[in-house]
Amino acid sequence: MENRKNRFQTEREGLSRRNVLELGALGLAAAMLPGAAFGKDKKLKVAAIFATPIEEPWDNQIHVALQKAEKELGIEYKWSEKVQTVDFSRVMREYAQGGYQLVLGDAFAAERESRRTAKQFPKTAFLFGSGAGPAEPNFGVFDNWIHEPAYLSGMIAGKMSKSGTIGAVAAMGIPEVNRLVNAFFAGAKEVNPNIKKKVAFIGSFFDPPKAKEAAVAQIDAGVDVIYAERFGVIEAAVDKKILAISNMSDQSSLGPDTVITGPVWDMYPTVEQAIKLVKAGVFTAQDYGDFSRMAKGGSHLAPYHKFDKTLPADVKELIEKKKAEILEGNFRVDVDENTPVSD
16 A cells, blocks of 8 residues: 555546446447446445455444445455555456456555456456546546545634644554545634644555554644644544544544544545446446535535534534535635645
8 A cells, every 4th residue: 555655636527427337338339338238136246355454443434334325335345455566467367367347445555456356357347445537437536635534624723722732643644545635624723723743654555553652742842733634643633632633434433532532534435426327337437436425425524423512512613614614615615735834
């Protein structure tokens, strides 16, 4: 997964469903699409390939969404975790050859390998987390576009900080991490222009002890509200008795008296859309990123839980107002993918 550092921007392109259906009406084109021969009396076989342990939040949210699809959409689901880059293509081939019609996962560490392999199985639909664009004919992409609830979380942090210094401990300075951390600080700046920030990157996507150590250093330096972009940070916040903002999933259970809320990534809208298209035989190489946005139901703020009673009413009202502006399209959270630095 270290190759996430080498993400590159490409134009988002791909046939729309309407385009594909029009081609299908002509004849052979639709027959060549992934899932075109899928029978209604058969369960759709879906697999996932994860580079990290399944408990790592980013991959776990995909896993949770697929488990939900297994219950609600009747798919057959299987997954592989901790798949090294050298094994990625092999695992992809095994699933494709095993009759899995849709394969999802995390391809950041294996961009080239995964795309080359996908071309070898044009009748299998592949949908991967990626820093690049989709690749014809069957390689779709997605990412966790949860900067909107990260902004709302930052507004809460800015309001709740008494020291005037907030912090964030994150994986590494790459675009999909940077945009969350920057949105968090931007939200804090909106409600408190004088707020100071501290940022630390641990150089890993899953190293809780290192994340905790970085968080302790920030807290000792005056941070009293911290964004736990990685696992391990909340533990430090609990020990030091300061407030925390979680990330990716609802992590209140890790510190009920510490975790106020946090951006939640809901991959189910993305998964549901992909499954529908594969079943209909119209899956194409597209960027599914929009399905992670708040307006599509792909992200939201975690419940306040115990803080619902203690969070000031004016803060909750402020957040609800801004949330409505985002959902109605009257406010747009900037996507800033530059690496943030401490003040």
